[in-house]
Amino acid sequence: MSNPQIEIQLIASLVAISCAIPGVFLVLRKMALISDAISHSILPGIVLGFFITQDLNSPILIMLAAGTGIITVVLVERIQKTGLVKEDTAIGLVFPALFSIGVLLIAKNANDIHLDIDAVLLGELAFAPFDRFLLFGTDLGPKAGWVMGVILLITLVLLYLFFKELKVSTFDVGLSSALGFSPAILHYGLMSVSSITVVGAFDAVGAILVVALMIAPAATAYLLTSDLKKMLWLSVCFGVFAAIGGYWLAHWLDANIAGSITTILAVVFC
Amino acid sequence: MTQKIAIQVDDLTVAYNYKPVLWDIDLVIPQGVLMAIVGPNGAGKSTLIKAILGIIDPIAGSVAIYGKPYKKQRKLVAYVPQKGSVDWDFPTTALDVVMMGTYGSLGWIKRPGQREKKAALEALEKVDMLSFKNRQISQLSGGQQQRIFLARALVQNASIYFMDEPFQGVDASTEIAIINILKELRKAGKTVVVVHHDLQTVPEYFDWVTFLNVKKIATGAVKDIFNDDNLTKTYGINYKVAVNK
Amino acid sequence: MSITEYFNLIFSDYTLRNISLGTAVLGVICGMLGSFAVLRKQSLLGDAISHAALPGIALAFLITGGKDSNVLLLGALVSGLVGAFWIRGMISKTHLKSDTALGLILSLFFGFGMMLLTYIQKQPNANQAGLDKYLFGQAATLVESDVLLMIGVTGVALLVVLLFWKEFKLLLFDQDYTKTLGFNTKFIDILITFFIVLAIVIGLQTVGVVLMSAMLLAPAAAARQWTSSLAMMVFLAALIGGFSGVFGTAISATQNNLSTGPVIVLVASFFVVISFVFSPTRGLLFKQIRLIKNRRDLKLKKTLQFMYGIAQTHENIDHPHTIRILNNFQGFTKKSLRKMEENQWILLNKQQWSLTSKGFKEAQNLFNQQPQHE
Numbered sequence: 001m002s003n004p005q006i007e008i009q010l011i012a013s014l015v016a017i018s019c020a021i022p023g024v025f026l027v028l029r030k031m032a033l034i035s036d037a038i039s040h041s042i043l044p045g046i047v048l049g050f051f052i053t054q055d056l057n058s059p060i061l062i063m064l065a066a067g068t069g070i071i072t073v074v075l076v077e078r079i080q081k082t083g084l085v086k087e088d089t090a091i092g093l094v095f096p097a098l099f100s101i102g103v104l105l106i107a108k109n110a111n112d113i114h115l116d117i118d119a120v121l122l123g124e125l126a127f128a129p130f131d132r133f134l135l136f137g138t139d140l141g142p143k144a145g146w147v148m149g150v151i152l153l154i155t156l157v158l159l160y161l162f163f164k165e166l167k168v169s170t171f172d173v174g175l176s177s178a179l180g181f182s183p184a185i186l187h188y189g190l191m192s193v194s195s196i197t198v199v200g201a202f203d204a205v206g207a208i209l210v211v212a213l214m215i216a217p218a219a220t221a222y223l224l225t226s227d228l229k230k231m232l233w234l235s236v237c238f239g240v241f242a243a244i245g246g247y248w249l250a251h252w253l254d255a256n257i258a259g260s261i262t263t264i265l266a267v268v269f270c
Numbered sequence: 271m272t273q274k275i276a277i278q279v280d281d282l283t284v285a286y287n288y289k290p291v292l293w294d295i296d297l298v299i300p301q302g303v304l305m306a307i308v309g310p311n312g313a314g315k316s317t318l319i320k321a322i323l324g325i326i327d328p329i330a331g332s333v334a335i336y337g338k339p340y341k342k343q344r345k346l347v348a349y350v351p352q353k354g355s356v357d358w359d360f361p362t363t364a365l366d367v368v369m370m371g372t373y374g375s376l377g378w379i380k381r382p383g384q385r386e387k388k389a390a391l392e393a394l395e396k397v398d399m400l401s402f403k404n405r406q407i408s409q410l411s412g413g414q415q416q417r418i419f420l421a422r423a424l425v426q427n428a429s430i431y432f433m434d435e436p437f438q439g440v441d442a443s444t445e446i447a448i449i450n451i452l453k454e455l456r457k458a459g460k461t462v463v464v465v466h467h468d469l470q471t472v473p474e475y476f477d478w479v480t481f482l483n484v485k486k487i488a489t490g491a492v493k494d495i496f497n498d499d500n501l502t503k504t505y506g507i508n509y510k511v512a513v514n515k
Numbered sequence: 516m517s518i519t520e521y522f523n524l525i526f527s528d529y530t531l532r533n534i535s536l537g538t539a540v541l542g543v544i545c546g547m548l549g550s551f552a553v554l555r556k557q558s559l560l561g562d563a564i565s566h567a568a569l570p571g572i573a574l575a576f577l578i579t580g581g582k583d584s585n586v587l588l589l590g591a592l593v594s595g596l597v598g599a600f601w602i603r604g605m606i607s608k609t610h611l612k613s614d615t616a617l618g619l620i621l622s623l624f625f626g627f628g629m630m631l632l633t634y635i636q637k638q639p640n641a642n643q644a645g646l647d648k649y650l651f652g653q654a655a656t657l658v659e660s661d662v663l664l665m666i667g668v669t670g671v672a673l674l675v676v677l678l679f680w681k682e683f684k685l686l687l688f689d690q691d692y693t694k695t696l697g698f699n700t701k702f703i704d705i706l707i708t709f710f711i712v713l714a715i716v717i718g719l720q721t722v723g724v725v726l727m728s729a730m731l732l733a734p735a736a737a738a739r740q741w742t743s744s745l746a747m748m749v750f751l752a753a754l755i756g757g758f759s760g761v762f763g764t765a766i767s768a769t770q771n772n773l774s775t776g777p778v779i780v781l782v783a784s785f786f787v788v789i790s791f792v793f794s795p796t797r798g799l800l801f802k803q804i805r806l807i808k809n810r811r812d813l814k815l816k817k818t819l820q821f822m823y824g825i826a827q828t829h830e831n832i833d834h835p836h837t838i839r840i841l842n843n844f845q846g847f848t849k850k851s852l853r854k855m856e857e858n859q860w861i862l863l864n865k866q867q868w869s870l871t872s873k874g875f876k877e878a879q880n881l882f883n884q885q886p887q888h889e
Contacts, residue, residue, distance in 0.1 A: 027611075028360060032618035033559055040725070082799055084791055085736050088614075089558040093736055096729030097784040100777035103651065107772045121650065121725070122629055161379050168370045171360045174351045175422075178323055179374035180344050208566065208725075209629075212622030219615050226361045226406035249630075256633035262626020269623065285813060294817060329810065330817070359610040408610070 004129040007142050009247050011128050012261065014148040015201045016213055016239030021155050022194040023214035024235050027222060028170050033088065034191070035214045037076065037095040038069040039198050039207040043102025043120060045069070046202070051109075057131065057143045062199050069195030070188070072098060123206035125257040144204055151200045155193055159232075166190065167228060205258040213239060216265040238268055273300035275337075276430055276461040277322065282331035284314070284321050291317050293485045295331070299463065301429075303478035304456040306466040306492075310505050313483040315465040316352070319432045323349055335430065345375060348428035350419045352435055358408045364418050365403040368393055371425035393421040398447060413444030420448055430461045437468065449475050472496060521765050530655065531768060537657040537665055538760030538779060541718050544669040546734035546756025547676065548714045550749045551707050553735040554687045559614075560599065560708075562728035563621040565715045567598025569628030569724055572649055576635060584661065588716055591649075595712040598624050625724070652723030654764065654775035665717050672710050676749070683707060684745055722776035733783035734759060740794035759783035815851055816877075819860055823878035826870040835867040 026032050045068030049061030072094055079090040102120075128144040140146070159166075169176035169186045176183050194214075201210045221234035246261025253260065279297040283290065292314040299305060307315045320326040322333050324340050335343040348371070371393070372386040394400045397417040402410065410418065416436055423431055431452075437445050452462050456477070466472065472479060473492055481487035481495075481504040488500045524531050552561055568591035575590025598620045605616040648656055676683065682703045685693045694700045711731070718727050738751035763779030792799050825836055838852070852868065855861045860874030870878075 027615050028357075030357075030612045030614050032612075032614040036559075036562070036618055036621065079791075082791065082802075084740060084797055084799075085553070086556055086558065088556065089553055089732055089736050092558045092562060092728050092732040093784065093787055096726050096733075096780050100726060100729075100780045100784075103777045104773060104781075107774055107777075122633075164373055164376070164381060165378065167362070168373055171362065171367070171370070172351065172356045174325060174349065174355055175370060177325060178344070178347070178349045179370075181373070181378070208622055208625050211618055212626050215615060215618040216623060219611055219619050222361065222611065222615075223609060226408070227363070228361050228366075231361050253630070253634050254637045255630045259626050259628075259630030259633060262623055263630050266623040266627055269619065283813075283817070285810075290813065294820070329813070 005247075007129045007145065008125055008257070009244050011142060011145045011148060011204055012125060012243035012247055012257065013240045014145065014152055015204050016217070016243040016261075017236050018148055018152040018155055018197045019201055019210060019213035020217045020235040020239040021159055021232065022190060022197055023218040024221070024228075024232050025166060025170055025190055026194065027215060027218040028228075029190075032215045032219075033091055034073060034076070035194060035198065036208075036211045037072050037091045038191075038195050039202065039210045040095040041072040041098035041102075042066070042068045042195070042199055042202065043099050043207070044105060046120075046199070047102055047105040047109075056203050057147050062147070062196065065199040065202075066192065066195040068098070069198060070191060073188075073191045073195075120202075121206045121208055122256055123202065123204050123209065123258045125204050128204055147200050148204070151197055155197065158189070158193060162186070162189070205261065209258040209262050212262040212265055213242075216262075216269055217242070220265075220269045238265070242268060273302060275299070276301040276303075276335070277463070278334045278337075279318075279322065280332050280334075282318075282321055282328050282333065284317055284326060284328045290484060292321065292328070295482075295486050297480065297486060297489060299461060299478070299480075299489075301461050302456060302459050304452055304462045304464070304476050305478035305480060306464050306472050306476040307480045307482055308466055308469060308472065308504070309482040309487075313504075315482055316434050318482065319349070319434055319463065319465060323347065323432065345426075346429040348423035348426040348431050350423045350431070350433040350436060353412065353415055353419065353438065358410075358415065360407065362407060363403065364399060364405050364407055364410065364414075365390055365394065367407060367418050368421045368425055371422040374426060389425050389427075390421070393424040394418075396424060396451060397421045411441070413440035416440045416444060416448065420451060424451070428460070431455060431463070433462070433464045435465050435467060437466070469501070521769050529659075533657045533659055533662050534654045534768075534775065535761055535764045537662045537721060538654060538764045538775065539757045540662065540665045540669050540760075541721055541730065542734065542756030542758065542760030542779070542783075543753045544665070544672055544714045544756075545718060545730040546738070546752035546754070547749050548672060548707075548711050549731035549733075549735035549756070550738065550745075550752045551683065551687065552711055552731055553739065554745075554748075555707070557711075558732050559617050559728065560602070561711065561715055561731035563602060563617040564595045564599050564712050565719065565724045565727035566621040566628075567624035568592070568595040568716055568719060569625055569649065570594050570631055571597075571628075572719075573628050573631035573635060577631065584720065585664070587649075588719075591716045591719060592712060594624065595716055596709065599708050599712055648723070649719050650723050651725065651774065652719065652721050652776035654721045654767075657721065661720065668713060668717055672714065675706065675710060679703065679706065680746075687745070722779060726776050726780045729780045729783060730756070730759075733780070733787050737783070737786040737790040740790040740797050743796075755783070755786050759786060811851075811854075815855055815858075818851060819855065819874060819878050822861065822868070822870055823875065826875065833862070833869045833871065835862075835864060835869040838866050838868055 023035070026035055042065040045065035046061065049064040050056065053061050055061065075094050076087070076090045079085065079093065080087045129142045131143045133140045133143045133146050165181045165186055168179065169181055169183045173183045198210050201213070205213065217235035217238035220238050221231045225231050225234060242261050242264040245264040247257055249264060250257040250260035275298055277299040279295055282292055282295040284292040295318065307318060309315050317326060321328050322340065333340055335346060340347070368390040369382050369386055372382055372389060376382060391400065391403065394403055397420050399414060399417050399421060402414060407415065407418065420436065436448055455462050473496060477492055478490070479492050479496055480489040481500050483504045487504045488495045525535050526532065552558060571590035571592070571594025572587045574594070575587045579586050602616045602620050605611055606613050682698055685698070686700060686703050690700055715727050715731065718730055722730055734752040734756035737755050738748045741751055742748050759779055759782045763782040764775055766782070767773040767775045767778040795801055826834065852863060856863050859871055860877055861868050861870055
C-alpha cells in the first residue's frame with residue numbers, strides 16, 4: 001500500500017466514524033431525513049464561504065456552511081409549526097429550494113469558482129491526499145484528515161459528556177424537560193454537530209453519501225441490538241468496515257470511492 | 271384547612287391558538303392527598319398537568335409548588351407521562367429507563383453510578399419488576415411498561431407525583447399494584463395527582479378529587495363533593511351513576 | 516433574450532417549444548400526483564424514489580450498451596419501483612421508522628448508482644455522454660418524442676385518477692375503513708405508488724434526481740393552502756405545477772447560465788411562500804391577525820367574567836361599581852374598558868362602570884359555551 005492509499009482509507013474511516021455517531025441519534029429521533037436536508041442545503045453556504053475564503057477546508061467556510069445547515073433545521077421547524085404542512089413536506093420544500101440557490105450560484109459564477117457540481121454530490125476522496133496541511137514548511141499530512149480528525153474529537157468529547165442527557169431527551173422529551181435538561185438545547189446541539197460533520201465530510205464523500213454514512217450504519221445496528229451503547233459501537237464498526245472495504249472495491253472497479261463505500265454499506269445492511 | 275399547601279394554581283388559562291383549553295383555573299391541592307382529576311374527553315385534564323409542569327406555556331396565570339415557582343422546585347416533582355408518549359422501540363432496558371429518573375438529581379454531565387443503580391433496583395422491586403430488569407422495553411406488556419414508568423418516578427424520590435392516565439391499557443393486577451403503591455406514597459406524606467378516567471373507582475382509590483371541564487367545577491374531599499350534582503355539572507348529562515353506593 | 520422575445524420564439528423555435536411544453540406537462544402531472552403523495556404523508560417518498568431510480572438507469576445502460584432514453588427510463592422505473600416497495604416492506608416488517616427507511620433507500624441506491632455511473636464513465640468503449648443529465652437534469656436535451664411520451668403518460672395518469680377517484684379519496688382518508696368496504700386497498704395503493712414513480716421517472720431527464728421531489732411537493736403544498744376540497748387541490752396543484760414549468764423555463768432561457776431545473780424549483784417554491792403567507796383561510800398573515808384579535812377577545816372576556824362575578828352580588832345588574840375595584844385583577848387597561856364599552860357590554864361613567872344586560876348575557880353564555888369550543 002502506498003502512502004496516499006493509507007491516507008485515503010484513514011480519512012474515509014474518520015468520516016465514517018464522525019457520521020455514525022450523530023447518525024445513531026438521528027435515527028432514534030426519527031430525524032434521519034434531516035441529514036438529507038442538511039447535506040443538500042449547505043450548498044449555498046459552501047459557495048458563499050468559497051467566495052470569501054477560496055479554500056474548501058477553511059474553518060470559516062465550515063462554520064458558514066454549518067450555519068446554513070442550522071438555518072435549514074430552524075426553517076423546517078418554523079414551517080412545521082405553522083401547521084400548514086406536515087414535517088416531511090416541510091423538509092421536502094426547504095432543501096430543494098436552498099440546493100437550487102446553491103446550484104445557480106455556482107452556475108452563475110462558473111468562471112470564478114472552481115467547484116464542480118459533480119463533486120458536490122460525489123466528493124473527491126481520491127484527491128484528498130493532494131491538499132496538504134503545511135505548518136512552517138513541514139508537511140503534517142492531508143488537510144481533510146485534520147479537519148475530520150478535529151470534528152471527530154469534538155463529537156467524541158460531546159458524546160462522552162452528554163451521553164446521559166442525549167439518551168433521556170431522545171427517549172422521552174417530556175421527562176427530559178421535567179428533569180431540567182432542556183430538550184431544545186440538546187436538539188440544537190445535536191443539529192450543530194450533525195451540520196458540522198456533514199460539511200466536513202461533504203468535501204470528501206459528497207452530499208448524498210454523507211446521508212448514507214449517517215443512516216445506514218445506525219439502521220443496521222438498530223436491527224441487531226437493543227442496547228444504545230452497543231448500537232453506537234456497532235455503527236462505528238460498520239462505518240469503518242464500509243470505508244475500507246469501499247476503498248478497495250473502488251480500487252478494483254476503478255469507480256468512485258464514495259459510491260463504492262455506499263455499496264458496501266448496502267451489502268452490510270442486507 | 272390546617273394542611274400544608276403542596277400546589278397552588280392561580281388564574282391559569284391555556285389556549286391552543288384561540289380555543290381555550292383551560293379557563294381561569296384556581297386550584298389548591300393540599301399536601302398528602304391522593305387526588306383524581308376527572309372530566310370528559312377534551313376537558314383539559316392532561317393539559318392542566320402539563321401546564322403545572324411548565325411543559326405547556328399558559329397565556330395567563332401562575333403555579334406555585336410549595337410556594338415557589340416550579341422551576342425552582344423541580345426536584346420535588348415527578349411526572350409519569352402517558353405511555354404512548356414515548357417510542358418503546360428505543361434500544362434500552364427496563365433498568366436503564368428507571369435509572370433515567372435519577373438523572374434530574376445528577377444534573378448535567380455527571381454520570382449515574384452504583385448509588386443510582388441501587389435506587390433503580392429498589393424501585394423495580396417495589397413495582398414487582400425486578401426479574402425484568404434486563405428486558406428490552408419493547409418486549410414488555412402494556413402493564414409492565416406502566417410499572418416501569420412508575421418505578422422511574424419513584425426513583426426520583428419526589429414529594430409530588432403527577433400521573434397521566436396510568437391505568438390506560440393495563441391489566442387488572444397492574445392497576446391494583448399501582449394503586450397500592452400510590453396509597454403507600456400518600457401514607458408517606460407525598461402528594462399524588464392522577465388524571466383518571468374511570469369514575470366507578472374514584473371513591474375506592476382516591477381521597478381527593480377535582481372535577482374539570484375547561485373550567486374547574488369543584489375540588490375537595492371525595493366524601494364531600496363526589497356526588498351526582500358535580501358529576502352532572504362536569505359531564506353535562508344527568509349522571510345518576512352506578513357509581514358506588 | 517428578453518421575455519417578450521421568448522414568448523415570440525416559443526411558437527417558432529423547435530427546441531424552445533419542446534422544452535416549454537415538456538416542463539409544463541411535467542409540472543401538471545407532478546402537481547396532480549404530488550397532491551396524493553402529500554396527503555398520504557409520503558412527501559419524501561418522491562425524494563427517495565428519484566434517487567433510487569439512478570442505479571436502474573446505469574444498469575439499463577450497462578445491459579443494453581445503448582442510450583435509447585426509453586430503455587433507460589424503463590430501467591429507472593423498475594429500480595424506482597423496487598425502491599418504493601422495499602421502503603414499504605422495511606416499515607412494515609422491521610422496527611425501522613419511515614424516515615430511516617426512506618433515507619436508507621435514498622442514499623444506498625444513489626451511492627450504488629453513482630458507483631455504476633463512474634464505472635461506466637471509465638469504460639473506454641462506452642458512449643457515456645448523456646447519463647450525467649439525470650443527476651441535475653437538462654431540459655435542453657428534450658426532444659419531441661420525449662415530450663410526446665410525457666403527454667401520453669400524463670393522459671393515462673389523468674384517466675386513472677378520474678376512473679379511481681372515489682377509491683383514491685377513500686384510501687387517502689382512511690385505509691382501514693376502505694378495506695372494510697370491500698375494496699382491495701393493496702391494489703389501489705400500488706396503483707397510486709406506480710403512477711407517482713412513473714411521474715418521477717419521466718421528470719428525471721428534465722429536473723434531475725436531486726430536485727425531482729420538489730416538483731412533486733411544492734405545487735401540492737401550495738395548492739393545499741387555497742382549498743379544502745381534494746378535487747380543487749389536485750386541479751390547482753396541476754395548474755401551479757404547469758405554471759412553474761413554463762415560468763421557470765422562460766426565466767432560465769432569458770438568462771445566461773441558469774439551468775432550468777433549479778429555476779423551476781425556485782419558481783415553485785415562490786408559489787409556496789406566497790400561498791403560505793397570503794392564503795385567506797390558512798395563510799400566516801391572516802392567521803396572525805385573527806390570533807391577535809382572539810387573544811384580545813379572550814382577555815376582554817376574562818375581565819367581563821370578573822365583572823359578572825361582582826355584578827351578580829347585587830340585585831340590579833346595572834348597579835355601578837368603581838373602576839378601582841378591578842385593580843386586583845390584572846387584565847384591564849383603559850383601552851380594554853373602552854373596547855368593552857364599544858361592544859356594549861358595559862357603561863362607563865367617570866370612575867364607575869356598570870354591566871349592561873347585553874354584557875350580562877354575554878358573560879352568562881361564556882360560561883355555557885366554553886366546553887363546546889373543544
